Amino acid sequence: MIPHPRRVTLRRLGDDDQDEFLRLVRLSAELHHPWMSLPATPAEFRDFLHRFTDPEAAQSLLVLVRETGAVAGMININGIVRGRFQSASLGYAAFAPTAGRGYMTEGLALVLRHAFERLRLHRLEAQIQPDNHASLKLVRRLGFRYEGVSPELLFIDGAWRDHERWAITSTMAGCTAAPHPTLPTR
Incomplete structure (x- = not known):
């Protein structure tokens, strides 16, 4: 069951967030x-936001x-696919000024609720580098299951990096929203 966070809220990233981001x-x-x-420059931010x-x-x-309105992190729901798949992948990052205080756990719980109840997705995946222990702890805390390793999955920091695949479904999270209208009946 997805917890009900109380210390954080979510909002969409927008143009006005560029300088703070x-x-x-x-x-x-x-x-x-x-x-x-x-993204580290205004041009990179605009390209990122365009996605x-x-x-x-x-x-x-x-x-x-x-309490403060501070941006603790960001979470992306990427590559939403409908039809028989009803799935997306997640990307996320905490920001240093508030890291380590549990805000990303609460934020990701809200994103799971949003994805499963409002977007009516069935499955979310997170691809995590095996040595990224903080990220692995985060998905474990929220009930994701380990599904294997994808060798050389993403190009990061100048090299193709292996990633562990972790996933959670609406069923695992205890969400009972009606299926999205694009899901076939059989």
Whole structure:
């Protein structure tokens, strides 16, 4: 069952977030290396944001601390596929000023609820480099299951990196939303 977080909220990433996002990326460079590379310039931010113009295909959500409004991290729902698949992949990053306080666990719980209840997806996957222990702990805490290793899956930090595949389904999460209308009846 997905927990009901109280300390964070979500909102879509937008144009007005550019300066704050780039500032947080700079402050978090050590935290993210070598696991990921986020936009570091205004041009890269605009290209990144453009990937999320169609919310039926992908969404980028900021995790905000309710009490202060601080951006604790971001979570992307990438590559939404409908029909028989009803699936998407997740990408996420905490930001250094608030890392290690459980905000990403709460934020990802909200994203799972959003994906399963509002978007009515059936399955979400996270691909994680085997040495990224913080990310592995995060998905384990929320009930994802390990499904194997994909060798040389993503090009990160100048090389093709192996990734563990972790997934969770709406059934595993205890969500009972009606199926999306694009799901065939048989």
